[in-house]
Amino acid sequence: MVDRDGPEPVRRPRLQDVAAEAGVSTASASLVLRGAPGPGSATRERVLDAAARLGYRPDRAASLLARRRSRLIGVVMDVRSTFHAQLVEDVHEAADEHGYDLVLSTVTRTRGEERAVETLLDSRCEALVLLGPELPAERLGALDRQVPVVVVGRPVPSAGVDVVRVADDEGVAQAVEHLAELGHRRITYVDGGRGVIAAGRRGGFERAMRRLGPAGQPRVLPGDAGEESGARAARALLGAGELPTAVVTYNDHSAVGLLDVLLRSGVDVPGAISVVGFDDGPLARLAHIDLTTVSQESAELTRHAVAAVVERLDGGRSERREVVVPPRLVVRSTTGPPAGA
Amino acid sequence: MVDRDGPEPVRRPRLQDVAAEAGVSTASASLVLRGAPGPGSATRERVLDAAARLGYRPDRAASLLARRRSRLIGVVMDVRSTFHAQLVEDVHEAADEHGYDLVLSTVTRTRGEERAVETLLDSRCEALVLLGPELPAERLGALDRQVPVVVVGRPVPSAGVDVVRVADDEGVAQAVEHLAELGHRRITYVDGGRGVIAAGRRGGFERAMRRLGPAGQPRVLPGDAGEESGARAARALLGAGELPTAVVTYNDHSAVGLLDVLLRSGVDVPGAISVVGFDDGPLARLAHIDLTTVSQESAELTRHAVAAVVERLDGGRSERREVVVPPRLVVRSTTGPPAGA
């Protein structure tokens, strides 16, 4: 019943134990286990055998401390965002290919970005990949002086950090143009809050609308990054009586919230109103949502991000770089010609 | 333009530097910085000053290696699940309160549970919290022999691990009873796949339906944990011609997928059909979804999970324990009396 620990708390085997078991020095054992060149095949075999027999697993903390390089990339994400989840998956893969490992640090209600970043720095990360961070540009610049920083998905005006992002304004503009071609003129935008990313998308919307001439009065509803804000916007639109013929939202989450409220009110999408999101995250791709949205090209973004890290770390690049990936409108089933067309 | 690094790559200050700056030994500095008793107030002040002046931050790897205890709890999560995201937030908070820190390891397409767990073990985690793991019971038991393991959200038959979970079968039964009271008899269940959790919920459904007498024919549709499976189930139901009056799904994600397809087909919820989910994660609570669902009591679950860890680590408990939290039906707006009632 009661599982008392045995008398000997069975220590984890250490490298020394493996070396002893194999009858070689710890130096050889270490070299063999890391696949480093040097040891002959006889030694290799004996060490590998010994390690297997003992069930040896190297201690990361010790190895980290002793190693010159940690080969660790720190990633700061918001655990609530499905888009971040997808980016993390992709970054994991890309990092793997370059022989880097990831340390995840998440932003939560009670754990700010600053704290998340500090944990990573203290963990010997050689570089930081920040997903849509909201830290001020100066702080990001200061961080980059300690360790290469790659900011994903938001512009950082004149700061000394690498940036990999999609052209937010252009993305929204594409959405607007797509709608305009279909014949829409009364288009409303649901905003994404006070962040830099939100500002870029909002600006893109306003400029694109002006290009449509006097008919293109840009209307903007307040909002943020969550489903709820889209839902609120939908209720506001419904309450106002006259619906626009199309809505563009800050991101997919918001679009999904909006869609849902519209559907519940019996508004046909895209028959009565068209909806476009932003991100092309997992949400938009769900077959039943099938949201027309602006792709952030997550695979390309993460590839560039990891490449940027590797170049600074292993390639000796020292100047900062901004990679702006052109966004791509993904037309699915939430957009169509306006009712009267 | 080009930010060349200065000639001196400015090493991070080490404890030794702080000690030197303060004119004390590294021992004293270490003691002060960790708030350990011993050093007098004069020493304290000098060390703290010096540390601040140098911008000192302790190196986690080194501290981890030297420290007797790591005070690290490893958490394995699926980065794609919004419910896991919520659990992680809560675990973070609870762990903080007990002076433990978290190491996150995520399961992705290309990174299995085994790999996630190994990373944590190698990182000196003193205990593991596994969110809805799918590893076989024996493997979990073996892990527990290395380090205390708490499995959250799924039963582990006769294995030597702590388990904290909600009574899945009872939860689904509550959902069925709620529907039965409203007058429903034709209730369909959308399954969650081959896992242990899915089996428990499915069993609960079947038993609860039998209790309704001959009218309660349990119908089960295949599915999994994603939105898509709920959507597929909805299409299957719509295609079959005769809809049940109510559907219970494996989880909230599935329910949301189902709801969405129903809404698009103009089926009124709960007018024509009632829907109940499971988890009460962030999704269900969205005001526009407002899903009737079975709560997993995430706050209570995580509290118990962290308590279990702390008891084993600091409290000397050695027998394994299973905490089964009673589920709680959260009635929102997706359930109502059947059409004819």
Add this chain to the structure above:
DNA sequence: GGAGCAACTTAAAGCGCTTTAAGATGTGGG
């Protein structure tokens, strides 16, 4: 047969911090 090498192997010095036991200092009592 010995110099010169290539191919391995290993001793030993850390990595930056924690911790323990021993040393220094000061205090009050006998």
Add this chain to the structure above:
DNA sequence: CCCACATCTTAAAGCGCTTTAAGTTGCTCC
């Protein structure tokens, strides 16, 4: 005035691994 004792302080020994410079060997070749 000296000793016992409480209070600080610190030297030094690790934690478990990596890495480099300094060995060993065993060959080949002249």
